Amino acid sequence: MWVFKSYNCELCGSDFVSRTALKYHFRQKHLGEVHCEECGQEALREILHDHSKKSAHDRSSTEIHKLNWECLEERDIMHMATETSKTCRMCSQYFGTALREKHDMQEHHFTANKRAQTSAGFSPHNMLECKSPQELKKFLDENILPASGSLSAACMGEIGVLLRLIQSCFPVPTSRMIQGGSYIKGTDTRGCSEIAIVLLSDAFANVNNCKKQLREALDALRENLKQTPHGNRILMGKKAPLSLRFNFLCTESLHSHSVEIMAYYDVLGPTPSTDLKLRLYGKLYHCADSEEAQLCALALLPYQVDFVKTSIKRVKELIRLMIHWLQTSFAYPTKENKFRRLPSSYTMELLTIHVWELAGKPLFFSLLQGMKAVLELLVRYADIDVVWHSHYHPKFPIFVKVNQKHTRPFILDPVNPTVNVCDTCNAWDEVAHVSRCSLRKPLFRGVTVKSPWLFTNKW
Template sequence: MWALKCYKCECCGSDFVSCKALKYHFRQKHFGKAPCEKCGQEVLRENLQDHSKSVYDRSAMERHKLNWENLEERNIKHMATEISKTCRMCSRHFGTVFSRKNHEIQEHHFTANKRAQMSIGFSPQNMLECKSPQELQRFADENIRPAPGALRAACVAEVGALLQLLRACFPVPASRVIQGGSYVKGTDTQGRSEIDVVLLSDVFANVNHCKKQLREGLDALRENLKQTSRGNRILMGKRASLSLRFNFLCAEGLHSHSFEIMACCDVLGPAPSTDLRLHLYRQLYLCHDSEMAQLWALALLPYQVDFVKASVMRVKELIRLMVHWFRTSFANSTEENKFRRLPSSYTVELLTIHIWELAGKPLLFSLVQGMRAVLKLLVRYAEIDVVWHRHYHPKFPIFVKVNQKHTRPFILDPANPTVNVCDTCNAWDEVALVARHSLLKPLFSRVRAEPPWLFTNNWFRTLPERVGSLGQLETTAMGQGRTSAFSLHNCALF
């Protein structure tokens, strides 16, 4: 195929098929304008000072509204980490993803070529080199699925014994213990699993009291664990403000589990009423302290676990494949882009479940078809908009306010209507780029959608006209109605 020269706009990162098209775009979109540092919007330079003042006035008005007691009248942003708006190179935070991208291009020269070099990193003998569904299944059985039989039984016994040890070593009595993580959900992989443990104690009067006492309690737990007979198999991690993290060597040293231990008061109890859960949602919505919000949200861990565990076994196999894809297809972060954050494993789980639901929740399906569907959706990340209503009504005021303000990609936590789990990633353009390259690998060569995955056939026809962050050119040549060769080539790929 003929090589196609790319003309990139330095202001917004969009790509064009000709220099003439780029000049036309610049005159229409950027000429005489400058980005506002507060909101990221481009405005005329002569109006920039007045615009900045208006933004300041609006933000002051919003701060004033925070003092209102009536929940229905308070119109603030939902509580989320919002890592998506931070720079990958210097962690500077911006008001919009657009202004963040402009900063990365202008300050760090984060061009399309540089993004490709820093994001694509397929490991040797990657599963994408498999040439058939049968070969992929063998690869998954040998390298991804946890070992069954006696080894798994020994692992369960080891983890159970350690949980009892944690409860005994915690300096205050725990009334109840809740668990999460890939090990509990059934989505863990060979040699790597996460176990989240929350120790609930009646000693803590409230969440605020817990926050004040938590660090001292976790330090005591750390020292107590070191003195036990299993202390030589526990490798402690870096100190965290709200949790104790360590790796536990299990099953005669063949693999380890990654533990994260947290503690809090029992906010909901074992059988909470609907009103009590709604009260918790309001507390999360009104909370402006990220650490306090994290402690409040611990009570929702069982609902998050149950949501994933309710999926059929085949979906969990697909989740393992996608988690493995994330671990083996991306280049490692360097000192230059050390603030890059890829989607969390929980985000991957929810995204995979959403794809399965779009396919009609089949009990059995081809893993190749499922992976292909998830990757195609990742290419179209700007269109991801997923909401579940199993734990809150669509007319619930907090959900309505959050939904009105959401930006894409958007996957609302099914157990927490205040958190967009996609906000934990600031490299969605890299995810889309690696997904696009993955679809060219032998595993998906000449693969076409089969029932129940036929809905993916129409996705390329509705691609946005311009996705500059993916290095994709416009599908029309500046209003002249000419479709670019690059776009036609991409359509053939999918």
């Protein structure tokens, strides 16, 4: 998944890719409206009294938190920050690295005790309740790994049909399609499958030309897809300025894929030279227009996919376990941390690959030992400092500048030296707390570290 900058609405928490879009949203959504403290919704001042009597307030707090959680999760997938995202969990105000924690304490009294109360939320049948590696493997096979065999083949066929349908329905001629997301990388789970599609067209002469045509083209694609025989299996999401989002239901395997479609002109081409990639890095580093940077970064999607996709099968199983842990071990956001942002799935993928590399890239290893190592590193998140140099040299000027001013945790995108993927998360202290709680669960009780994971003894 690529990494984007977003502008956050402090009243409702919605994200936007430009200040202009945020201002328009604020005028349309919030002027003349106030925040209802009881249900978290917005209502006109004149009808706030009547609104408070509505049945929305009869919902249990668990249901409301679940709705908020799903909304936050969707935003997390679609919009990622390119700058340090040290936003407040309670009011989404932006801060530098050191000031955020002070603000949390002074303005919101977000103490360690409150963090403990609002962070962890383990389900009764969480995989951490397994009591042996054999039980973990059985849980992985039955609950996390996607369907295999004929169901997998049927799913692949339907996705192929959908991709061809998207290209034919897009009103602008396309020269190439690139694909990403967990489904393409092989890290999707049974309950979470993402497909990112970028349509490249020579009809877009430059970034300004693309931005002018893109919204109209995506709106036309939206309507065209509805008219196809697959239209009844496409559930459209909310409109976004630079992308089209929907869920696609596979009839054979009876599960859905979260799809996001974007379009741009072919900045790099199918076989770019090293110089061309370095010039793109320079453009991303100096770009002041967030929408332009967002579009330009799409060209790097194939390299992000390849970096994860080429991992061995065992590493992908470990990644799936960690993504499932991320999805099932945290409490729904409350008023105390309603703007909380957890690490993205891409961040978890890279962190897991890094830990496997620290172990010496073993071909065969214990998933239990691997999970324990990743969780222990998350506890020590301030020590995370990860850089790969497969796409840029250590002396590359942009890398040197970014590396000099980075803050921990730090995982530099292996294909983009301008982005620290850890900056998408503003709640690393909550991640550390849940990791500590996880290590005390039955799954890890009595587990001793074995080779090749002995390096964790130094942590």
